[in-house]
Amino acid sequence: MALRLALASAAVVLAGFGSPAAADEVPTPTLAWTLVQLVPSPGFTVTTADGRAAYTMRWQLAPILYSFGVRREVTPWRALVAEPLVRYGGSVELFVAGEYTGRGDAGDRWGVRSGARLYLPLVQHGENAALSLGASHVYAGGANGMGLELGFYVLYGVLGVQLTYSPPLPVGESVTLHLAVRYF
């Protein structure tokens, strides 16, 4: 499922090159947007059982987002590209993320996370401050896991922190803190 979403996202990205949407349409990926998405969100993760820590990096996309913070005249749906006021003004998104963790065997370091996230505005319709609650499934190192997430964002969502708690089932319990870097 995550692979299918990733392939669909890639197709939309490529289709959008050089053809920005008209002013009154929803935004579609451009080359600049795509390059910006390559910037990873850095973080570190701690396995609570043994206290082992490792750095992580996360790249994420939101194939579908529904905003309940926009005016009635504006379409609430977004695919991949969502303006900060649309996302942090109040929305629900499905997301998929590639993750790299700096420990273990080479084949175990990469994982795919997919889930849903709710954004709630705190200050100035979320532009100045917003929070998020999320839940996700992760597949890494041949094992499945899950995560519960809390996020806080400032500066139109460009910077934030995301705290992910992975309960002990089915794999080891861990806590991950990311510096969330996101520009659209």
Add this chain to the structure above:
Amino acid sequence: MRGPTAAIALALALGATGCLLTIVTRNVPQLAAPARRLPHRITQPVRDDARLAVLWVGHSTLLVQLDDKLVLTDPVFTSAVGQLSHRLVEPGIDPADLPARIDAVLISHMHFDHLSVGSLAMIAPRIARLFVPVGGLVYVPDDGYPAQELAWWEEWQDGDGLVITAVPVRHVGGRYGIDRAWQPRAFTGYVVRYHGLTVYFGGDTGYDREDFVAARERFPAIDLALLPIAPIEPRDFMSRTHLDPGEALRAFADLGARWMVPIHFDTFINSYDEVGDAPRLLREAMRERGLGDDRVILLAQGEQRVLVAR
């Protein structure tokens, strides 16, 4: 993309980035500094003795009275814009002292110093209708007032004689940078007409004679032109999208307006300019053109002027 083109694009991008970083850095000392207090702010802005009056709140925010109609442009009352640029001077009127009904709020474009969502929330119950350029509505929160987009030369009438027309200017769309690609026409000027009075609001614009002449041809009797005179420096970076004082006076002549009120200076740090540069250069340009204070009205923040008395 060919090599030389790519190199030029890269050089321009690096130059723009460096310029923006310098401007952001210039804002740092202001983060902890309080905005300058104004000694006597107007608390009763509606004038019974006026047919046409204008109050400069600061930057591009003006309260314009045309008989019994009130128009507010690019309202910004917050202590900062974009979280990083703090006010140098407090707003020229407390938003609590604005009239209970503002007939039209005009948003020229979506940049933080022109569309302030925090400011709109402060005055939301007073807004009868808000206007934005094409593509801008996505950035206007639903605070309970009607809002609509106006394309260049598109007209709106309230049925009571107030007519608002969007007019082309030269600027850029978007709010956060890369969104300008999705909002290629999200910037505009406006012409407001009521009871034989005509006011031109330039928003934020570079010099484009065609635009100003076209506005004059469509509206040959402009009484008041509200025109930006800054940011000025670095000129190579600013000239495409911002008038300097001399260009503003050329635009004033192109428009054929009776009076001009300069705006968009000495309120936020958004350039290399020092406070006072823009009005000083404006006065020099006025002397060169033989224009006096009777035509170009340089208001202080919070100052109101009656241009046409009852």
